[in-house]
Amino acid sequence: MDSIKGKFHITNFLPCLVSSRRSDVLMMTPWFAPIVWDGTYNIDILNAHFQQRNVCIGLTVFAIKKYTVFVQTFIETAEKYFMVGHKVNYYVFTDRVTDIPIMELAEGRQMRVLRVPAYQRWQDVSMRRMEMLRDYSYQQFRGEVDYLVCVDVDMRFSDEVGVEILSDLFGTLHPGMCGAKREHYTYERNPQSEAYIPFDEGDFYYAGGYFGGNIEEIYKLTNFCHNAMMADKDKNIEAIWHDESYLNKYFLYHKPTKVLSPEYLWDNGFGIPKFLKRQRFVAVPKNHNEIRN
C-alpha cells in the first residue's frame, strides 16, 4: 500500500478572482455548495489534499437477482476511472454470491461481497437499499471507510470520477431533469406521503442512483429514507419514484454540501447537450422487463 503514498503533488494554482471558470452553468447552489462541473476545480490540489488525509472511499452497489450481470463491467470500468490512486473498497450487496466474479484489483483497492436478501418486486429491491446501507454503515462501514459513494449497478464509468466529488453530503442532478422547471420535477405530490414536496418548494431534482457523503451523514440519510418508506407502507402508500422520491425529500430539508452535475450520471438516451463536457458514468442500456423479472 506504501507505493500509492506520496503519489500526488500540489501544483501551483494561479487564482483569478474576477472571472468564473464556467459561465454556461450554475457553479454554486444558493446555499453556497459547489456544483461540480468539468473546468471548475483543480484536481491536483484536491488529490494532494485528500491523500494527505489518507482517505478511503467505499463504493456501494447492489446486484440482486439478474442484476449480477452488470457487476463485471461496473468494476472493470471503476478500476480504470474511479478514484484512481486513492484507497477504495468496493461493497457489492447481492443475494447470489457465487455469481459475483472474482476480479483482480489495483493496489490499495479491495472488494467485499455482502450477502443480503432479495425482495420480489424490483421497487422493493431498489427501496430496501436504504435499509441495508443504513445497517451496514452502522455495523461495518464506519470502521472501514471515510466516505461512501452509493450508486446504481446498471452503469459504466467512462471518464474520471475522483475526489472532487467528496464532501460531507452530496447528491447528483438527475440527467433527465436538469433543464426542467421546478413544477415539472417529478417529486411525490401526494400530501399524505412522507415524500411529499409542494409545488412551490424544492431546489433541484436529484437522482436516486448517485449520492454519498461521510458515514454519519449517510447513516442519517438512509435512516430517514427507510423510516419514511416504512411509514408510507403502513399507510399503503408508495412514492412515485420509490427511494428517489424520499431522497429528494431528505435533500430539501438537509441541504447537500456539494452537488454533482449530470456529468456524473448520464444516460446517452438524452443525447449530449453542449454544457456536458464529459460523461463520466453512464447508464448501460437494459431491457427493463427482461432484467427485472
Ligand SMILES: CC(=O)N[C@H]1[C@@H](OP(=O)(O)OP(=O)(O)OC[C@H]2O[C@@H](n3ccc(=O)[nH]c3=O)[C@H](O)[C@@H]2O)O[C@H](CO)[C@H](O)[C@@H]1O
Ligand atoms: C440512475 C438512477 O438515478 N436510478 C434510479 C432510478 O431507476 P432505474 O430505472 O435506473 O432503476 P434500476 O432498475 O437500475 O434499479 C435500481 C437499482 O436497484 C438494484 N436492483 C434493482 C432490481 C433488481 O432486480 N436487482 C437489483 O439489484 C440495482 O442496483 C439497480 O441499479 O429510479 C429508481 C427508483 O425508481 C432508483 O432510485 C434508481 O437509483
Ligand SMILES: [Mn+2]
Ligand atoms: Mn439504474
